[in-house]
Amino acid sequence: MRQPIIFIGMHRSGTSMLGRILESLGLFAGTRQDVNSEAIFFQRLNEWLMAQCGARWDVPGATHYLWDNEELLNWIDDYLRYLLDSSRAIQFLGLRRYLTTSGITQLEMPWGWKDPRNTFTLPMWLRIFPEAKVVYIERHGVDVAQSLLSRSRKGFINTTRKYRKYRPFVSLFPKQGGFIESPRCASLEGGFSLWQEYVKQATKIMLQLQNHQVLKLRYEQVLEDPITHLRTSAEFCGLDAPNHKLEALTTGINVSRAHYYLNDPELRDFAHNHQVALADRGYK
DSSP states (O other): OOOOEEEEOOTTSSHHHHHHHHHHTTOBOOSSBOTTSOBHHHHHHHHHHHHTTTOBTTBOGGGGGGGGOHHHHHHHHHHHHHHHTSGGGHHHHOHHHHHHHSSGGGOOSOBEEEOTTHHHHHHHHHHHOTTOEEEEEEOOHHHHHHHHHHHHHHHHHHHHHHHHHHGGGTTTSOOSSOSSSOGGGGSHHHHHHHHHHHHHHHHHHHTTSOGGGEEEEEHHHHHHSHHHHHHHHHHHTTOOOOHHHHHHHTTTOOGGGTTGGGGOHHHHHHHHHTHHHHHHTTOO
16 A cells, blocks of 8 residues: 655645646546645545534634544544545546555555645544655745635625625525635634644644655745755655656746735735744744
8 A cells, every 4th residue: 555645734825836736747636626636535534524523624723622532533543444445435536546446545656635624634644544745835824814815805705796696596595605715714813823723733743753754845945946846845755757847847836926925015014013923933
């Protein structure tokens, strides 16, 4: 059984960019993915895991209650192992690959999945894949908070527009979700505090792993020197990364996305007001 590559890190931190490039170099990350290149199979399992204790991606703290109940963990372990090699795994493998491998744990190629929720559910996955490799990418907290806020605003506008259009029918077809995906991320302060939770948890979990299991990247450094960092990432994942391929894959990388907050006076003030928390993560 080949151990997976598990991507952790805060939302809006470059995991999608990194994942797509590594997929282009040969990393198998699932046949069914969402718009953020997250494998729906593992995404739903992570959502289910977090829901066991009332947690979700933007309120993840309660996940720690899982790790204190060994009896519960044994049942969860059994359930996940069963699904990984059941016909449900077709959602990740695709039908043809499932028929030739008989399950996810039988994969022999470089494989893995990205989902920021892994940052909090990783202890469970390491029970199943104890030698898994972990890729962690971190981005400046103010840029993350701004990206979350921007996404939240766009989602709110689209949701309310749709509601106004279909309001006469809501008595027959009630809304399945809220008007906003995450009230917490609808403010810079909320998004920044969530970033703090994620980086704290990621740091904690990485200290428990062997050095050969962990690759830590900084988003800004990847943008500034993509060839070097992507070659390192590819080697870590067991992938070939010839120069011509890396050069072709990195042509669309936008270096201006690094430290984007510097272009906005409001964001610069916000960063100044949180300089102690940022300095703790090595950001000036």
